[in-house]
Amino acid sequence: MDQDKVKISEVAGIAGVSIATVSRVINRKGGVSQKTRQEVERVMVELGYERSSTEGVVGVITPGLAAPIFGYMAERIGLALAPHGLRALICPAVPGGVQERDYVKSLIDLGATAVVFCSASNTLETFDPEVLHLLNTRGMPYVCLNGAFDGASAFSSDDAYAAELSVRHLHQLGHRRIGMAAGPVGNRPADRRVEGFHAVMDKLGITGAEDLVVRQTYSVEGGQFAAERLLTLDVTAVIACSDQMALGAIRAIRRRGLDVPDDVSVIGYDDGPLMEFTDPPLTTIRQPVERLATEVARHLISQLSxxxxxxxxxxxxxxxxVRGTTGPHPRPAAAR
Structure with missing residues (x-):
């Protein structure tokens, strides 16, 4: 049989095992009995299948590694895939850009096993349709994390609920002028958090919430810009849609000569590494990264099987x- 036409699924079918088992044999991983290993090897020889250096590779496309949360997510996905004989290849790219499409093309051409979109173009309302066309026409398995392509499988943090948790935490501390430093328009997680923010503010009977949202990039600079705008509106608390934006908001507050949290409270989102070591430690919404990574791996193994x-x-x-950047609503200056 021509090797170019031999697929790992064919080897699995004839050997009577799962694709994950064949992948373990190909990559010389443990967890396979000697009898099964010998049978898979026999079928590979019979079909003329030869090992490829990219067999068992799963491309994990992220929006970059500058934000610690994406490196952490990619690491956890890799660790969840490893016991199944799969290796994560991290592909940092601007979501929806040419580089992301080129990564997908390269992964397909090199014979990679699958792709994980980790907060990549799957978070965008508009993205390059060629990416999905390539995957679907070549039969490449893929799964999404924190945002879904239409009709695809995805595992995401509940962004609307995250906004509700943030508002209710601050509301219980006495805050009513609560602003949001949100991500850009057209970013699905950001749009959902804004919707959740408006919904819970309405439930709590707080009017004018639509004027207390500033959309900016997910960055320290974006958070600083948004907070500067919100401070002119006399907010006493800022909900940032990423930990980096939260750090930018703290910078803006301090540059005004104000204190966090005595004058203005700040809550972030992600709970990336090191957030408990900021000054003060950052109150934030923690994404369930471990559970998300486990489900991504389980789903891919099911697809491959x-x-x-x-x-x-x-x-x-x-x-x-809850850490040190949120506190009670500030007392009037005269009462301090």
Whole structure:
């Protein structure tokens, strides 16, 4: 049989094992009995299948590694895939850009096993349709994290609920002028958090919330810009849509000669590494990264084993991690 036509799924079918088992044999991983290993090797020889250096590789496309949360997510996905004989290859790229499309092309051409979109073009309302066309026409399995392509499987933090948790935490501390430093328009997680913010503010009977949202980039500079605008509106608390934006908001507050949290409270989102070591430690919404990574790996293994997997987006509940950047509503200056 021509090797170019031999697929890992064919080896698995004839050997009577899962694709994940064949991948373990190909990559010389443990967890396979000697008898099974010998049978898979026999079928590979019979079909003329030769090992490829990219067999068992899963491309994990992220929006870059400057934000610690994406490096952490990619690491956890890699660790969740490893026991199944799969290796994560991290591909940092601007979501929806040419580089992301080039990564997908390269992964397909090199014979990679699957692709994970980790907060990449799957977070955008508009993206390059060629990316999905390439995957679908070549039969490349893929799964999304924190945002879904239409009809695809995805595992995401519940962004609307995250906004509700943030508002309710600050509301319980007495804050009513609560602003949001949100991500850009057209970014699905950011749009959902804004929707959740408006919904809970309405439930709590707080009017004028639509004027207390500033959309900016997910960066320290974006958070600083948004906070500067919000401070002119006399907010006493800022909800930032990423930890980096939260750090930018703290910078803006301090440059005004104000204190966090005595004058203005700040809450972030992600709970990336080192956030407990900032000054003061950052109150934030923690994404359930471990659970998301586990589900991504489980879903991919099911796909590679030929089992039917459900389409649609499964939402996972985040949690508030209370640290030092949120406090009670500030007292009037005269009463201090």
């Amino acid at each position: 030929g089992r039917e997997v459900p389409a649609g987006e499964l939402l996972f509940q985040p949690e508030v991690v």
